[in-house]
Amino acid sequence: MAVLTVNDLCKTFGAxxxxxxxxxxxxxxxxxxxxxxxxxxxxGCGKSTLLNIISGVETHTSGDVSVTSDEGRPARLGYVFQDPRLLPWRTVRKNMLYVQDKDDDQARRRVSTYLDMVGLGQHGDFFPGQLSGGMQQRVGIARAFAVEPDLLIMDEPFSHLDAITARGLRAQLQDIWAQSRKTVVFVTHDVVEAVELSDRIIVLQPGGRIFEDIPIDLPRPRRQSDPAVATLQAEVLARLEKMKAITPQAATAV
Ligand SMILES: Nc1ncnc2c1ncn2[C@@H]1O[C@H](COP(=O)(O)OP(=O)(O)OP(=O)(O)O)[C@@H](O)[C@H]1O
Ligand SMILES: [Mg+2]
Incomplete structure (x- = not known):
C-alpha cells in the first residue's frame, strides 16, 4: 500500500x-x-493530467506530489488505461511478464494468480487479437495487479465496454481489491460506478479545482442491486447537479 500526498498542485499547459x-x-x-x-x-477538468502527474509521466507547474510505500521503500505503481494497450505480437502471459522486473518463477506465479483472478487462467497462451475487448481489458487489470503495485492508478478502465461487461468487471475489481491490499486512485466519468467502488470520491470541477471530497461509507461487497448503494448514488448525483448550477461549464459534461 502507498501514501500519496498531493499538495497545492498546479498545472498550466503552455505557461x-x-x-x-x-x-x-x-x-x-x-x-x-x-x-x-x-x-x-x-x-477536460484535468483528471488524466492529475493521474499522469502522480505517475510521473507529466510534469507539474508548482506544488508537490509524493508517493511512498507504507513500508518505507520507493513505491511501485501500476497503471490501467482506458484501452488495454497489449502488445499484439505477444501472448497474454508474455504481455504480463513484459512489465515485470524479472521473468522468474515468482513473476510467473504472480501472472498465473492474477490471470486466474480475472477468470482468464486458461487464456495465457492466447494472443490479444484472439480475445474480446472485455477480456483484453481484464488482462490489462491483471497485468497492473501482477506488478504488485503499492499504488494502482486506473483511468476510466471500463468506459469503452458495454454496460453488462463493465458491471461484471466492477464486481471483479472489488473482489480482487479486497484481497490485495492496494491503494487505488480511479478516474471515472460515471458517478454510479464511483459510488459502487470507492471509499471516497473527489469531485473535480472545470478549471481543475476540487469541488467536493465525499466519503462513501457503505459496507462491502457492494452490488448495484443494493438499495443503500442506489440511494447514495442519487445523493452524489444531486451534489453534482449543484456543481453544474454553480459552474455552468460543467453543465454539458458530467
Ligand atoms: N499534453 C497536453 N498539452 C496541452 N494541453 C493538454 C495536454 N494534455 C491535456 N491537455 C489539456 O488539459 C485539459 C485537461 O485534460 P485531461 O485529459 O486531463 O482531462 P480529463 O478530465 O481527463 O478529460 P476526459 O474525461 O475527457 O478524459 C484539457 O483542456 C486538455 O486539452
Ligand atoms: Mg481523461
Missing part, C-alpha cells in the same frame, strides 16, 4: 504563451492505506 491553459488549480489531498479513491468530473 507563458498565448495558449496558456491552467488545468489543475491548487489541488491538495492525501490517500493512504487500503483506500479506493475515485476522481470524477466533467471531460
Amino acid at each position: 507563458g504563451t498565448a495558449r496558456s491553459n491552467r488545468v489543475l488549480d491548487h489541488i491538495s489531498f492525501d490517500v493512504r492505506g487500503q483506500t479506493f479513491v475515485s476522481v470524477v468530473g466533467p471531460s
Whole structure:
C-alpha cells in the first residue's frame, strides 16, 4: 500500500504563451492505506493530467506530489488505461511478464494468480487479437495487479465496454481489491460506478479545482442491486447537479 500526498498542485499547459491553459488549480489531498479513491468530473477538468502527474509521466507547474510505500521503500505503481494497450505480437502471459522486473518463477506465479483472478487462467497462451475487448481489458487489470503495485492508478478502465461487461468487471475489481491490499486512485466519468467502488470520491470541477471530497461509507461487497448503494448514488448525483448550477461549464459534461 502507498501514501500519496498531493499538495497545492498546479498545472498550466503552455505557461507563458498565448495558449496558456491552467488545468489543475491548487489541488491538495492525501490517500493512504487500503483506500479506493475515485476522481470524477466533467471531460477536460484535468483528471488524466492529475493521474499522469502522480505517475510521473507529466510534469507539474508548482506544488508537490509524493508517493511512498507504507513500508518505507520507493513505491511501485501500476497503471490501467482506458484501452488495454497489449502488445499484439505477444501472448497474454508474455504481455504480463513484459512489465515485470524479472521473468522468474515468482513473476510467473504472480501472472498465473492474477490471470486466474480475472477468470482468464486458461487464456495465457492466447494472443490479444484472439480475445474480446472485455477480456483484453481484464488482462490489462491483471497485468497492473501482477506488478504488485503499492499504488494502482486506473483511468476510466471500463468506459469503452458495454454496460453488462463493465458491471461484471466492477464486481471483479472489488473482489480482487479486497484481497490485495492496494491503494487505488480511479478516474471515472460515471458517478454510479464511483459510488459502487470507492471509499471516497473527489469531485473535480472545470478549471481543475476540487469541488467536493465525499466519503462513501457503505459496507462491502457492494452490488448495484443494493438499495443503500442506489440511494447514495442519487445523493452524489444531486451534489453534482449543484456543481453544474454553480459552474455552468460543467453543465454539458458530467
Ligand atoms: N499534453 C497536453 N498539452 C496541452 N494541453 C493538454 C495536454 N494534455 C491535456 N491537455 C489539456 O488539459 C485539459 C485537461 O485534460 P485531461 O485529459 O486531463 O482531462 P480529463 O478530465 O481527463 O478529460 P476526459 O474525461 O475527457 O478524459 C484539457 O483542456 C486538455 O486539452
Ligand atoms: Mg481523461
